[in-house]
Amino acid sequence: MPHVENYELFAVPPRWLFLRIETSDGLVGWGEPVVEGRVRTVRTAVEELMDNYLVGEDPSRIEDHWQTMYRGGFYRGGPVLMSAIAGIDQALWDIKGKRFGAPVYELLGGKARERMRVYQWIGGDRPADVAEQACQQVDAGFTALKMNATEELERVDSPAAVDAAVDRLRQVREAVGDEVGIGVDFHGRVSKPMAKRLVEELAPYEPMFVEEPVLPENNDALPEIAQHASTPIATGERMFSRWDYKPLFEQGVVDVIQPDLSHAGGITEVNKIASMAEAYDVAMAPHCPLGPLALASCLQVDAVSANAFIQEQSLDIHYNETADVLEYLADPSVFDYEDGYVDIPDDPGLGVDLDEAYVRDQSETETDWHNPVWRHDDGSVAEW
DSSP: OOOEEEEEEEEETTTEEEEEEEETTSOEEEEOOOOTTOHHHHHHHHHHHIIIIITTSOTTOHHHHHHHHHHTTSSOOSHHHHHHHHHHHHHHHHHHHHHHTSBHHHHTTOOSOSEEEEEEEOSTTTTOSHHHHHHHHHHTTOSEEEEEOOSOOOSSOOHHHHHHHHHHHHHHHHHHOTTSEEEEEOTTOSOHHHHHHHHHHHGGGOOSEEEOSSOGGGGGGHHHHHTTOOSOEEEOTTOOSHHHHHHHHHHTOOOEEOOBTTTSSHHHHHHHHHHHHHHTTOEEOOBOOSOHHHHHHHHHHHHHOTTBOOEEOOTTOTTOSSOOGGGGBSOGGGGOEETTEEEOOOSSBTSOOBOHHHHHHHTTSOOOOOOOOEEOTTSOEEOO
């Protein structure tokens, strides 16, 4: 029986970590385990999991490996451990697909769609020039966009701060018209009192959704915020398992979940989260401001999830100043976008082929991306 022979980890620009797992019969699987800004921490977690549970084992027993990694350490959950599990899980699915000569979606039941709608980021961390960028991306063929709603906000901020956020969305809506979807990301920067004001003021410009209107630790505020919102509420990029999502579904106020395939336990777990969401009539738009392996994993789950409706992708995102998604692929055409859609990758495993020589070369580059620390005028820490 083939077994996991060895593994390697590659920290690469702009802020990604790639995992390469090789089996005793020569198959190679790739995954992307990372917490943005915590590459070294997650690397250590992956090494512990691989050394303790995976090396020498049969790679085909994915569910058993997932349960062992999740339950075997007693302490469980959270961004670091679940991201480590996620990347390992992706690599195991990549191996399994290659062993059977099939894309992962075939092993999960087969495609529910041929292609997936995607959206494009505009505006950066502190949104600016959004109308011009929106027009450029629509001209490039995208039918949906996403932008940050605000810069940093005080817990109770001024009417001018609310007006500035509303004016940005107004500019984009007037520039691109009513046919284009516009996601508005609050990014957890907004307190409950400000979120109530903002969602109400943004509503006339009909966002596709408002994302993370409050931090996930404050999800108990969502029912009150929903009373002020006709706009769909989206959240979930900082939630890491079906157990994290369970109370959110029970509240009945979230409309779109955004699990991250490199944070929320990988393909195995997000496939289960998607099914839970479907039972609550909740749509899914997986979070993915990351690299090619994370995006490929998302698309494999999107392919089999009836409630997946749009996919984040990071081409030209403001984080990718030193490297971008397509540079790491042997065949970049796998992520060709046309009319706002991308085809589901059909090659075995995750469906993408990394340029391994380029990955190894780029891993020699110093990579130490970390989140900026923002402060209010009084010197206190602001949410980024």
